[in-house]
Amino acid sequence: MIEDFKKIYENRHNYMKAWKAKNPDWKVLGYMCSYMPEEILYAAKVLPIRWLGGHEPQNVTEPHIMGMFCPFCRDVLAQGLLGKYDYCDAIGITHTCKHINQAYESMILHRGVDHFFIPTPSKMQDKQALPYYAGILKIFKEQLENWTGKKITEDDLKRGIAIVDENRRLMRQVYETRKADNPPISGLDSMYMVTASQMYDKQEVNKIIADVIKNELPGRKAKNDPGIRLMILGSEDDDTAFINMVENCGSSLVIDDHCTGSRYFWNTTEPGNDLMSVIADRYLKRPPCPIKDMPNRTRIPHIQGLAKEWNVAGAIVIQQKFCDPHELDKVAIVNGLKAVDVPTLYLEFDVTVPIGPFRIRVEAFLETLGSEDLF
Amino acid sequence: MGIYKTEPLKCWGKAKELRLGVYEGIKKARDNGTMIVAGGTESAIALPAGFDMDFLGGEPYGASCAFAGIQDPSWNRGLMEASEAASYPRDMCAYMRIGIGSLLSDKFVFGGKYPVPTFNLQTHICDTHGKWYQIMSDIEGVPYNCVDYVPYEWETENESEESKRLKRVYMKDQMLDVIDWMEKVSGKKFDDEKFINAVNWECESTSLWAQCCMVNQAIPAVMDEKMMYSLYIIAVLMRQQKAAVEFYKVLLDELKDRAARGIAAFENEKFRMIHDSQPPWHNLQIFRYLEQFGAVSIGAHYSFSLSGGWAYDKEQDKYLPAKAPKEAGVTLKTREEACDWYSEWLLAYQTLLRSLRYSGRGKHKRIQDIIDNWKIDGMMIHLNRGCEGTAVGQMELRRYLADRGIPALTYEGNLADVREFDLERTIDKIDTFMETVGLTKIAK
Ligand code: SF4
Ligand code: SF4
Numbered sequence: 001m002i003e004d005f006k007k008i009y010e011n012r013h014n015y016m017k018a019w020k021a022k023n024p025d026w027k028v029l030g031y032m033c034s035y036m037p038e039e040i041l042y043a044a045k046v047l048p049i050r051w052l053g054g055h056e057p058q059n060v061t062e063p064h065i066m067g068m069f070c071p072f073c074r075d076v077l078a079q080g081l082l083g084k085y086d087y088c089d090a091i092g093i094t095h096t097c098k099h100i101n102q103a104y105e106s107m108i109l110h111r112g113v114d115h116f117f118i119p120t121p122s123k124m125q126d127k128q129a130l131p132y133y134a135g136i137l138k139i140f141k142e143q144l145e146n147w148t149g150k151k152i153t154e155d156d157l158k159r160g161i162a163i164v165d166e167n168r169r170l171m172r173q174v175y176e177t178r179k180a181d182n183p184p185i186s187g188l189d190s191m192y193m194v195t196a197s198q199m200y201d202k203q204e205v206n207k208i209i210a211d212v213i214k215n216e217l218p219g220r221k222a223k224n225d226p227g228i229r230l231m232i233l234g235s236e237d238d239d240t241a242f243i244n245m246v247e248n249c250g251s252s253l254v255i256d257d258h259c260t261g262s263r264y265f266w267n268t269t270e271p272g273n274d275l276m277s278v279i280a281d282r283y284l285k286r287p288p289c290p291i292k293d294m295p296n297r298t299r300i301p302h303i304q305g306l307a308k309e310w311n312v313a314g315a316i317v318i319q320q321k322f323c324d325p326h327e328l329d330k331v332a333i334v335n336g337l338k339a340v341d342v343p344t345l346y347l348e349f350d351v352t353v354p355i356g357p358f359r360i361r362v363e364a365f366l367e368t369l370g371s372e373d374l375f
Numbered sequence: 376m377g378i379y380k381t382e383p384l385k386c387w388g389k390a391k392e393l394r395l396g397v398y399e400g401i402k403k404a405r406d407n408g409t410m411i412v413a414g415g416t417e418s419a420i421a422l423p424a425g426f427d428m429d430f431l432g433g434e435p436y437g438a439s440c441a442f443a444g445i446q447d448p449s450w451n452r453g454l455m456e457a458s459e460a461a462s463y464p465r466d467m468c469a470y471m472r473i474g475i476g477s478l479l480s481d482k483f484v485f486g487g488k489y490p491v492p493t494f495n496l497q498t499h500i501c502d503t504h505g506k507w508y509q510i511m512s513d514i515e516g517v518p519y520n521c522v523d524y525v526p527y528e529w530e531t532e533n534e535s536e537e538s539k540r541l542k543r544v545y546m547k548d549q550m551l552d553v554i555d556w557m558e559k560v561s562g563k564k565f566d567d568e569k570f571i572n573a574v575n576w577e578c579e580s581t582s583l584w585a586q587c588c589m590v591n592q593a594i595p596a597v598m599d600e601k602m603m604y605s606l607y608i609i610a611v612l613m614r615q616q617k618a619a620v621e622f623y624k625v626l627l628d629e630l631k632d633r634a635a636r637g638i639a640a641f642e643n644e645k646f647r648m649i650h651d652s653q654p655p656w657h658n659l660q661i662f663r664y665l666e667q668f669g670a671v672s673i674g675a676h677y678s679f680s681l682s683g684g685w686a687y688d689k690e691q692d693k694y695l696p697a698k699a700p701k702e703a704g705v706t707l708k709t710r711e712e713a714c715d716w717y718s719e720w721l722l723a724y725q726t727l728l729r730s731l732r733y734s735g736r737g738k739h740k741r742i743q744d745i746i747d748n749w750k751i752d753g754m755m756i757h758l759n760r761g762c763e764g765t766a767v768g769q770m771e772l773r774r775y776l777a778d779r780g781i782p783a784l785t786y787e788g789n790l791a792d793v794r795e796f797d798l799e800r801t802i803d804k805i806d807t808f809m810e811t812v813g814l815t816k817i818a819k
Contacts, residue, residue, distance in 0.1 A: 064770050064771060066770055068766065069763070098731075099763075101732075101734060101767060105768065105771065106735075108736070117528075119538070123499060123521060123522070127552075129545070132544070135537070139537060294506065324467060324503060324763055328467065328507075330463070331463060334462070
């Protein structure tokens with residue numbers, strides 16, 4: 001059922017505690033950024049779950065993180081320091097941004113958790129990145145073997161790849177249905193689906209998504225009138241209150257470019273003999289995060305393509321306050337959308353967003369989009 | 376009369392001449408239409424040295440613009456505003472915003488129009504690096520490339536040899552590809568001999584700067600940090616040139632001589648401090664203010680390491696000047712060998728760049744090393760809103776020091792955006808800090 005996604009998202013810790021009790025032969029690793037190679041973790045019987053924020057004011061991170069670092073890293077660290085994720089046996093990050101790195105370091109310093117750092121390349125377009133990253137993933141695999149005390153076989157890896165790829169394929173299928181004039185699933189429920197996939201056992205979530213595709217989506221309309229079709233993109237975003245507000249203002253979010261959305265699952269692995277290269281290649285080819293998009297700008301044609309295929313009238317570009325990676329792409333992305341006649345509304349998010357003032361801005365934006373039709 | 380003797384540095388004038396010479400070269404190249412390469416100065420600047428070119432490094436250029444703001448605040452503000460008017464957010468790297476603003480307003484702080492390069496070449500270290508010159512190239516319409524830089528981990532992490540090998544090969548192979556790319560986009564032939572020389576000189580000059588910093592372990596210190604800014608800049612701007620090696624050899628001799636004769640940088644040295652992060656270039660007088668209390672900043676992980684090559688010595692559990700190829704008995708003969716050695720040098724010995732990638736435990740170890748071996752009494756941390764690269768880990772560093780009873784003063788600011796620096800407040804903070812460590816102003 002579609003509602004299950006929301007249940008998992010909202011009760012993530014209870015779900016995981018119950019899951020752990022039922023699966024004593026598995027370990028759990030919490031990660032903060034969507035570049036974590038989950039295939040290897042599933043192969044090792046280590047359940048990867050993504051840490052997201054609690055979206056509540058907190059006062060525990062001030063001594064650890066400077067005020068000019070993004071609210072997401074602060075919120076995530078707060079969850080860790082407050083012990084919300086204590087059921088995790090380890091934490092891990094890949095090299096992404098400094099802010100996440102800071103949250104990770106502070107967790108190690110103050111909670112003494114087991115930890116894994118994967119020095120992911122940034123110049124993902126470079127042909128040299130593949131042999132490097134495949135080698136680094138092999139080291140990660142060995143580290144996991146040492147940690148769990150179990151060898152990871154080729155069959156284990158194939159099983160890991162199959163679970164994660166299945167999740168990607170299913171979510172892509174759901175996203176395809178959102179191309180319809182009246183999409184069967186809302187932007188909010190789509191976000192719950194992706195985040196539930198990140199924070200719970202994919203084997204369980206895959207069953208729910210498959211069931212939703214087969215039994216629930218056909219003939220369904222998320223709303224009677226979808227209103228104006230919008231895209232949303234930018235920094236990490238699981239601000240469900242904001243998404244809900246936007247979709248209640250006469251619009252539907254039909255596509256996104258978020259790491260809590262399409263960027264997370266867009267491509268699957270491609271067949272190959274060396275499984276470490278197969279996995280590495282998938283992450284190198286995924287729609288990149290801004291700081292992995294160089295020297296060429298591949299994000300722009302990708303985002304323009306999404307806007308066209310999902311037929312959007314406008315885009316909301318959000319950025320977590322002080323998120324340097326997304327700020328660095330701001331001008332290029334806004335111009336790129338303008339070039340294909342997609343107007344944008346740029347908003348800055350914090351741990352909690354002020355829904356009232358944001359509603360006014362969203363309504364004003366929708367009004368301009370609506371009025372264009374009149375002339 | 377102070378406690379120690381002091382005298383001006385003899386090679387001060389030479390440093391100034393070399394520094395200005397770099398920008399004169401860029402101006403000439405701009406006016407003659409000869410080759411300019413731009414990029415971060417923390418990048419592998421020996422790499423384009425296989426061509427006859429002038430290199431415009433973004434960070435020292437940003438610092439020069441911030442410094443120019445002392446005489447004329449509208450200058451540096453104007454550049455910031457030009458960047459903001461084009462929608463580049465105000466909280467991004469302040470050096471980068473100066474570069475963008477300078478380009479958009481077509482003003483070069485050393486006179487005339489902004490020098491548009493033949494191409495931009497950057498190494499990607501902190502989140503900003505690789506994107507900075509992508510943006511510059513977007514605006515300039517010139518080719519852009521970068522080398523991904525994944526430094527070795529700090530010694531605290533026990534990184535495997537295989538992981539290091541992978542990083543080294545990754546960087547070396549990217550460098551080799553970039554050489555082909557530079558030839559393609561410039562239409563010029565890359566000269567291997569020039570490149571090999573540049574690698575040798577870069578390693579040598581950065582090793583020499585580290586040796587100069589070692590001399591500062593002397594009590595009294597032979598250089599204060601403000602002085603170091605005028606000296607380390609030679610390596611920042613032109614470490615790949617023979618003139619930098621020659622300069623540092625002369626400087627090293629002079630510093631050793633000063634140490635032997637007990638010549639101080641500051642005649643009333645009583646309380647030795649180190650600083651963290653780049654300083655607020657527009658308000659360097661805070662370092663002079665410390666001196667009124669007998670306190671002096673005699674270095675920083677930043678000023679020691681941005682221009683210095685440091686190797687960790689496991690037996691002594693210390694960071695020592697790294698050995699350049701010749702000193703290590705290595706002769707670089709081919710382009711491949713030079714790229715390989717150069718990669719190792721940057722990944723293993725460029726400890727400042729390492730701390731831009733990895734905060735936390737490793738940086739604490741390096742700071743502790745400086746505190747112990749340079750006999751430091753207290754630390755001053757610039758919570759730098761203009762550089763997230765150096766800001767990472769700063770709050771944890773403050774806690775680390777507090778847990779060990781090492782006095783630390785923090786002040787907020789921005790390396791290049793004067794609008795984010797409050798001099799009065801910083802002075803107040805210094806006064807309070809001095810009171811807590813029991814220092815009072817020295818009677819004049
Ligand atoms: S929101 Fe931006 S700065 Fe924050 S963790 Fe994500 S990419 Fe990093
Ligand atoms: S390290 Fe600091 S100054 Fe250098 S590019 Fe990064 S943010 Fe800018």
